[in-house]
Structure formats: structure tokens, C-alpha cells
Amino acid sequence: MAFWASVLIVLMTTVLVVLFRLGAFRQRRFNEPPLDKGLIPWLGHAMDMSRNASSFLKKMQERHGEIFTVHIAGSYITFVTDPFSFDVILKESKSRLDFSKFASELVFKIFEFQMPKNHRGMVINNSSKHLMSIGLVGLTQAMMDSLQILMLQPDADKRLGPQEWKQEGLFQYCYNTVFRAGYLALFGNLPTNGKAGHAQDLLQSQKVFEEFRKFDILFPRMFHSVILPKEKQEIKRLRYFFWDILSARQMLEKDNVSGWISSIQRELADLGVPELGQSQYNLILLWASQGNTGVVSFWALLFLLKNPEALKAVREEAEGVLRKMGKEMRPGGAPIIVEYSMLQQTPVLDSVMEETLRLRVAPLLTRAVKQDVILKMDNGKEYALRQGDRVCMFPYLFLQMDPEIYPDPTTFKYNRFLNPDGSRKTTFYKQGRRLKSHMLPWGGGPSICPGRFFALNEMKMFVFLMVTQYDIELVDQDVKIPPINVKRFGIGAMQPTEDVPFRYRIRF
Numbered sequence: 001m002a003f004w005a006s007v008l009i010v011l012m013t014t015v016l017v018v019l020f021r022l023g024a025f026r027q028r029r030f031n032e033p034p035l036d037k038g039l040i041p042w043l044g045h046a047m048d049m050s051r052n053a054s055s056f057l058k059k060m061q062e063r064h065g066e067i068f069t070v071h072i073a074g075s076y077i078t079f080v081t082d083p084f085s086f087d088v089i090l091k092e093s094k095s096r097l098d099f100s101k102f103a104s105e106l107v108f109k110i111f112e113f114q115m116p117k118n119h120r121g122m123v124i125n126n127s128s129k130h131l132m133s134i135g136l137v138g139l140t141q142a143m144m145d146s147l148q149i150l151m152l153q154p155d156a157d158k159r160l161g162p163q164e165w166k167q168e169g170l171f172q173y174c175y176n177t178v179f180r181a182g183y184l185a186l187f188g189n190l191p192t193n194g195k196a197g198h199a200q201d202l203l204q205s206q207k208v209f210e211e212f213r214k215f216d217i218l219f220p221r222m223f224h225s226v227i228l229p230k231e232k233q234e235i236k237r238l239r240y241f242f243w244d245i246l247s248a249r250q251m252l253e254k255d256n257v258s259g260w261i262s263s264i265q266r267e268l269a270d271l272g273v274p275e276l277g278q279s280q281y282n283l284i285l286l287w288a289s290q291g292n293t294g295v296v297s298f299w300a301l302l303f304l305l306k307n308p309e310a311l312k313a314v315r316e317e318a319e320g321v322l323r324k325m326g327k328e329m330r331p332g333g334a335p336i337i338v339e340y341s342m343l344q345q346t347p348v349l350d351s352v353m354e355e356t357l358r359l360r361v362a363p364l365l366t367r368a369v370k371q372d373v374i375l376k377m378d379n380g381k382e383y384a385l386r387q388g389d390r391v392c393m394f395p396y397l398f399l400q401m402d403p404e405i406y407p408d409p410t411t412f413k414y415n416r417f418l419n420p421d422g423s424r425k426t427t428f429y430k431q432g433r434r435l436k437s438h439m440l441p442w443g444g445g446p447s448i449c450p451g452r453f454f455a456l457n458e459m460k461m462f463v464f465l466m467v468t469q470y471d472i473e474l475v476d477q478d479v480k481i482p483p484i485n486v487k488r489f490g491i492g493a494m495q496p497t498e499d500v501p502f503r504y505r506i507r508f
């Protein structure tokens, strides 16, 4: 009897210790935000969050207000929903709220790469040199060259002449074209070995795109740590495919590798990162640079195709820029070349891109709480945050979809970001007060996307070419705009649940 009593005591103690470790006994302390642990130990609200983060967070905001802490898969995460307080968090010092810690954990989970200590300084320095300022002009030119290679390649179906309509899925077409052009511009071309043309580049970039899409589709499951054993195998295979294709050895054989990729690789080698680590890092850069631009380009074109007035305005603006630059569009004339300077003269297209980013880009901005912190909200209220927790912002829901800031927020309005005089509109208000940041699709603070200027150039260039070089139309003009895949909330650009057929032909 005594024996069984001891076993029972040991068992109960173990269960209590495990529950304690899983955070089941955490109580809200004085000054802390409202705490919502959910009913399932350790998992907490993980299922709701991975199912549809946006509707879950909306429900939590309705229940708790401007700030609350939820328990998700073993972590306590504080969400701030007041957009006026976002800047406070984004500007907070790294020693209190840190971006790198969470990013490094995520990168290790998905890419199996252990970030070297000073890697962020390296990314930031190289990005400001090669993705901004002077480097941006050359890279934008490289993107243009690659877009031309892809868009003007002879049709696989030789029966179709250049003037005939070609039909495809718009999502597939945009993602494929922008991904491959961006990949070639950043990661370089295969040597032609005396052969004419770009056949090898076209073949290899197609394969890279196909494998990337498989990885991309599995990404939300990796992000939320809900992978089945079969999927684990596939992820492993895909990682090996990319580590090989992006290896230092393969990159050395390529021509025209961008300064961004080659100098990061050199610095990694100097830091003593082994070859495998360099390949792993290249996959991270491939993911960061190519996972969103094709998707956003798709939405921008779809919105234009569904809004003939907007399409007309963008086309007229682009044709005006071509005329101004002396690039006459003649029937059967030379292909259109979009130069860097031309992209600085397109306020209507800028507004279209900004409206598309507002409607379709939904990252979760996360900081690790490095020490106990008092967070002073914009309204003066103070909340205690605990060391070891995370603090998160979801600007898609609490800023970009706010009807007070953007009336009729789910509707695409191509001129929402234009002033009546046609200049760019940057002032937006809530409760009569001007917002410092009216949108955060690129993140903010020290971790703001360093590729944002290049990304915008890539997408604008693609849309510019599509509207000037081609006639484009939806196969069914009445087709509904497809819903978004809600499982991708928090990751970046939202993808559609289904494709939309469209057709295009060279304009003569």
C-alpha cells in the first residue's frame, strides 16, 4: 500500500512539475496585460492562431482591448493592437525588445541554420550597399534584363504566333515570371559554354521555381510547427536540393551573381561559416527575396484587371512615361525597356502597389522581451512585460484594415494613395490624429525589410511591362476575386486559394 502511495505521489509531482514548466500555473501579475491561456495545456491557443490568426486576434481584441497576452505553443505572447503604440515598440532598444532572437529561432526551425552572432550587421551593411542607393540601379537593370529573357522567350507551344492570345493562370504566370527574373538577377546566370541564348537559365530557373513552390506550400506548416512525418521527408529533400543548387561551389561557376549575394557569401566564409552553412544562408536569402514579390504582383494585376478604370489609368501613365523618354511604342517595334528613372515617374502605379500591399501583406512583427520591461502605451497607460515572453504586432488587422483609417478597407481603390493634385498621399488619420506609420507591410524599426526598394522596383517593372507590352484580360471578367489562404497570416504576402485564368498577347 505504502509503495503505491509513493508511486502516486511521484506521479502527481511529475505531472505538477510538467504543468508548471508548460506554464499552466502562470497568473496575471499586477500591471500586466490581460492574460488568456486557452484551455489546452502548453498548446494554449496554438490551433486557433494557426487556423486563422487574423480572426483569432480580432476575437481577442474584442475580448481584451488594446493589449493582451496569450499562451501559444509554450510561449506567452503579448499582442498590442493600438497602432499609435507600434512606434514605441519598434523604437525600443535591442537590449529590451529584440528582433534577432526570435528571427534566429525561426530560421533554425525552418532552415536548420544557426545564425552567426554578428550576421545582422553583415546583412544590413550589404543590403544598404547593394539593395539601396547606387547598387539598386544596377540590380534593377539586371531584373529588367531577366524579365525580358523570360517574357519574350519563344512560346513552348510553337503553334501560337506572337499576336495570338495565350491563356494561363494569372497567379502561376506572375509568381513564375517574377520569381525566376528575381532569382536570375540576384543569383546570376549559368555560363552559356559557347551555346547561344539563355536555354540553361530558363530550364534551371523553372526547376528552382517548381521546387520552391513545394517548399512555399509547406511553409505555413513549418512556421506553425505542425508537420506530418511524410512532409518532414519532403522538406528534407527540398532543403538538400536548394543547398546543392545554391552552394558556394555552384555559385562560383555562375556569371553576373549580384553584389548582394556574392559579398554576403564572402563575409560568411571570412566569419568561418562552413560551405554547408553558406548554402543554408543562400536558401534563407532566396526565401526572403523571392517569396513575396511574385504574389504581390499577381494581386496588383488582378485588381487592375477587375478595375478597368484603374488599368486604363496605369496604362496611360506608363505610356506617357515611355513617350517622355522618347521610347515610341511602334507596332512590332523593339521590346520595351523600363529604366530605373522611369520607375520614379509613376505616382498612379505607386498608389496601386501601396494599395495592394495594404490589402494583401500581413506579416507578424515579433520582438523577444530580453528583460522585464514597462511598456508605456501611446495613451500613457503602462503595462509590465515579462522577460522571456514575446511582444507582437499585426499591422494588417490593426492598421491596414482599420475602417477609420481606410474607409471601406477591404475594397481596392487604385487612387487611395494619391492626393487630388496627383501627388503621393502619405497622411492618414485615426481619431483625428495623424499616424506616424500608416502601413507596415515591410515591418519596421531596425528589422525593416532591406529589400523593399528593390522589391518595389521589381513589381512595378513587371506590371509596367505587362500593361504596355501586352493586351491582358480575364477569361471571365465576372470571375470573383479568390479568397486568401488564411493559414498564411503572419508570414508575409497572402496567397489566393485558387488561380484565376487570364489571357495575354503582344500589343501591336
Ligand code: HEM
Binding pocket: 103, 120, 123, 131, 288, 289, 290, 292, 293, 296, 361, 363, 364, 365, 366, 441, 442, 443, 444, 446, 447, 448, 449, 450, 451, 452, 454, 455, 492, 493
Ligand atoms: C513584396 C515583397 C517583400 C515583402 C512584403 C517583404 C517583407 C518583409 C518583412 C515583413 C520582413 C520582416 C521585417 C520584420 O520582422 O520587422 C522582411 C525581412 C527581410 N527581407 Fe523582405 N520583403 C519583400 C521583398 C524582399 C526582397 C526582394 C528582398 C531582397 C532582395 C528582401 C530581403 C529581406 C531580408 C534580408 C530580410 C531580413 C532582414 C533582417 O534580418 O533584418 N525582402 N521582409
